[in-house]
Amino acid sequence: MSDSIMLQASPLTAKSFAPFGEVIETEFAKTISINDGLATRFHQLATAELSGEGGAVAVSLFRSDPLSLPHRVKVMERHPLGSQAFYPLSVVPFLILVARNNSNNEPEEFSLFLTNGNQGVNFFRNIWHHFLIVRQETCDFLVVDRVGAGDNLEEAVVEQEVIIPMV
Amino acid sequence: MSDSIMLQASPLTAKSFAPFGEVIETEFAKTISINDGLATRFHQLATAELSGEGGAVAVSLFRSDPLSLPHRVKVMERHPLGSQAFYPLSVVPFLILVARNNSNNEPEEFSLFLTNGNQGVNFFRNIWHHFLIVRQETCDFLVVDRVGAGDNLEEAVVEQEVIIPMV
Numbered sequence: 199m200s201d202s203i204m205l206q207a208s209p210l211t212a213k214s215f216a217p218f219g220e221v222i223e224t225e226f227a228k229t230i231s232i233n234d235g236l237a238t239r240f241h242q243l244a245t246a247e248l249s250g251e252g253g254a255v256a257v258s259l260f261r262s263d264p265l266s267l268p269h270r271v272k273v274m275e276r277h278p279l280g281s282q283a284f285y286p287l288s289v290v291p292f293l294i295l296v297a298r299n300n301s302n303n304e305p306e307e308f309s310l311f312l313t314n315g316n317q318g319v320n321f322f323r324n325i326w327h328h329f330l331i332v333r334q335e336t337c338d339f340l341v342v343d344r345v346g347a348g349d350n351l352e353e354a355v356v357e358q359e360v361i362i363p364m365v
Numbered sequence: 366m367s368d369s370i371m372l373q374a375s376p377l378t379a380k381s382f383a384p385f386g387e388v389i390e391t392e393f394a395k396t397i398s399i400n401d402g403l404a405t406r407f408h409q410l411a412t413a414e415l416s417g418e419g420g421a422v423a424v425s426l427f428r429s430d431p432l433s434l435p436h437r438v439k440v441m442e443r444h445p446l447g448s449q450a451f452y453p454l455s456v457v458p459f460l461i462l463v464a465r466n467n468s469n470n471e472p473e474e475f476s477l478f479l480t481n482g483n484q485g486v487n488f489f490r491n492i493w494h495h496f497l498i499v500r501q502e503t504c505d506f507l508v509v510d511r512v513g514a515g516d517n518l519e520e521a522v523v524e525q526e527v528i529i530p531m532v
Contacts, residue, residue: 233496240426242512255422259407285507329400340452345409
């Protein structure tokens with residue numbers, strides 16, 4: 199646990215991200231022609247998970263400022279009561295950091311992904327993740343996650359030196 | 366019922382749209398500072414409604430081509446099992462047509478709204494609406510609506526001459 203880890207970013211793909219969530223992208227999606235042929239529905243790119251009493255799925259908007267890189271990871275978070283989807287409102291690649299859950303319910307085995315600019319993600323319920331890492335300019339994201347009663351945020355301080363490089 | 370109606374578009378506001386759904390916009394929203402102060406959450410701009418067995422809330426993407434205007438309205442639709450939210454992925458105003466439900470369960474009293482480019486909408490469950498009307502160029506929308514079992518689409522042919530003008 200005392201070794202320093204310099205993460206390396208991989209391109210985000212549905213396959214590599216599958217243990218952690220869904221990639222929201224039109225490529226490979228099921229398409230349906232709608233609106234008298236005037237529109238295409240790229241269908242069900244992500245599905246909201248909702249558990250616990252008194253919750254609902256809501257649409258919010260996050261306005262994220264850039265994180266100065268390289269950055270040592272301080273805290274990871276996860277949401278025990280629901281999934282959390284993010285889709286960027288401008289075509290700007292951003293970084294996604296996730297981790298596996300170890301037997302002590304702590305994040306370990308970190309994975310860093312870089313989007314291609316036309317991708318969002320939906321973190322599954324209870325998946326350790328860092329807040330979205332925007333690099334150069336403020337970026338807005340549409341967010342679909344659970345709101346309502348219950349404690350839906352768990353945080354873990356990362357003692358190990360885990361570094362997000364400049365990408 | 367036989368009179369022709371030339372609709373007039375009003376600017377979309379939360380107040381004027383309140384009978385039909387929610388306006389998804391950052392103005393007037395509840396904000397929460399998150400991510401160590403690096404981001405702002407514009408909280409719960411819309412809330413998904415979900416009814417019926419076997420459904421879930423999903424994220425899809427619609428790619429909509431322009432509708433040639435003026436246009437005579439043919440069909441209105443509504444979703445008896447859930448709300449439907451749209452947020453544009455480019456800053457382009459678009460038109461929203463909704464209607465009240467009359468005692469015969471038909472759309473009447475049409476209202477046309479024009480967004481300001483930084484607004485989305487969430488149609489409440491069971492609200493008559495036209496498919497989104499994009500005017501000049503193809504536009505992508507992130508869509509949050511119900512998927513799954515059950516018949517969630519009702520359509521009504523509009524016999525009256527209702528015209529969407531060039532806006």
